[in-house]
Amino acid sequence: AQTVTQSQPEMSVQEAETVTLSCTYDTSESNYYLFWYKQPPSRQMILVIRQEAYKQQNATENRFSVNFQKAAKSFSLKISDSQLGDTAMYFCAFMKIQPQESKLTFGKGITLSVRP
Amino acid sequence: DGGITQSPKYLFRKEGQNVTLSCEQNLNHDAMYWYRQDPGQGLRLIYYSQIVNDFQKGDIAEGYSVSREKKESFPLTVTSAQKNPTAFYLCASSITGPTLYGYTFGSGTRLTVV
Numbered sequence: 221a222q223t224v225t226q227s228q229p230e231m232s233v234q235e236a237e238t239v240t241l242s243c244t245y246d247t248s249e250s251n252y253y254l255f256w257y258k259q260p261p262s263r264q265m266i267l268v269i270r271q272e273a274y275k276q277q278n279a280t281e282n283r284f285s286v287n288f289q290k291a292a293k294s295f296s297l298k299i300s301d302s303q304l305g306d307t308a309m310y311f312c313a314f315m316k317i318q319p320q321e322s323k324l325t326f327g328k329g330i331t332l333s334v335r336p
Numbered sequence: 337d338g339g340i341t342q343s344p345k346y347l348f349r350k351e352g353q354n355v356t357l358s359c360e361q362n363l364n365h366d367a368m369y370w371y372r373q374d375p376g377q378g379l380r381l382i383y384y385s386q387i388v389n390d391f392q393k394g395d396i397a398e399g400y401s402v403s404r405e406k407k408e409s410f411p412l413t414v415t416s417a418q419k420n421p422t423a424f425y426l427c428a429s430s431i432t433g434p435t436l437y438g439y440t441f442g443s444g445t446r447l448t449v450v
Contacts, residue, residue, distance in 0.1 A: 229376070254440050265426065265441035272436060298413055311378060317434040321386065323394075324439060328378035 222247045222314050226327035233302045234335050240287075241297045243312030243329050249273075254288070254295045255304040255324070260308040271295065281285070299332075307334045338363045342427050342442035343348035348356060348450050349421065357412045357445045359427035366432040369439065373424040375399070382425075385410055386432050414447060422449045 223246045230231045232274045233239035256268040265333050271288050282304075296332070299306055312327040339362040349355045349403050353367075359368065371379040381394030385404040399418025404410055414421045423444050428439035 226378075253434060253436055253438075257438075261442050263424065265428075265439075267438050270436050270438060313438075315434055315438070319433060322430050322432065322434050323369075323381065323384060325381075326371075326379040328376060 221299065222249075222252075222316060224312050224314050224325055224327035226312055226330050228330050229312055230327075230331045230333070232333045232335060233299075235302055236302060237302055238298060238300045240300075240311075241299070241310050241332065242299070243295045243327060245295065245312070245314050247293070247314065247316070248332060249316055251317050253317065255313040255315070256284070256295075256297045257311045257313060257326075258308045259304075259311065259329070260263045260305075262266050265311075265336050269297065302334045304333065304336060335336070340427060340429050340440050340442040342445050344424075344445060345443070347445055347447045349447060350450060352416045354413055355417050357414070357447070358411065359410045359442060361410075361429045361442075362408060363429055363440060363442070364407075365429035365440070366407065367430045368404070369428045369430075370400075370402065370410070370412045371426045371428065373426060373444075373450065376419075379426065382412065390427055402403075421447055423447060432434055 251274045254271045258266045283300045309329045311329045313324045343358045369384040370382040383390035383402040401413045427442040430439045
């Protein structure tokens with residue numbers, strides 16, 4: 221079974237600064253998908269960024285980028301120019317590439333606070 | 337607009353009662369999921385369904401039941417056998433099979449035992 225580990229329960233960052241959220245996972249698969257989801261105080265889950273393990277290039281979405289280290293099984297999220305609206309819980313998630321199945325396994329999440 | 341709707345937003349249950357949480361989607365997704373969220377526990381999979389009239393247990397299915405009679409609907413019943421049902425419940429949907437689109441989530445139901 222796959223496991224996703226987010227070892228930092230909480231982080232804090234000053235507005236406009238950069239912060240990196242860590243995520244590691246355990247799998248014997250060679251290809252899979254990885255995701256970061258954001259859950260703001262409204263509790264609505266929002267997809268932030270996604271990465272296919274088969275692709276070496278790190279994904280980027282505006283101020284959000286990942287550092288994907290396949291050999292180390294690490295998938296960290298970097299948020300540049302942090303904004304107050306980035307205050308949320310962030311979940312790392314893993315999807316095995318298996319026919320007819322699309323289950324997501326989530327980490328325990330990290331609470332990020334952006335200070336004004 | 338297409339989306340996924342969970343109701344009610346807040347639900348209170350007395351000890352020993354069964355309650356049903358509603359989840360409806362109009363995204364034409366074949367797959368639907370129920371997750372439970374507790375502080376410090378992340379999201380844990382309760383049940384999932386890849387197609388109508390079929391569903392599978394997730395990691396924490398004990399004390400819960402589901403049905404999938406229609407593509408659009410995937411209700412979750414929290415039975416009296418669930419010992420600690422107070423939690424936030426999230427429903428999600430996706431296309432069948434692995435996808436980089438991930439899931440679309442509902443806005444959740446907060447269940448409290450009183």
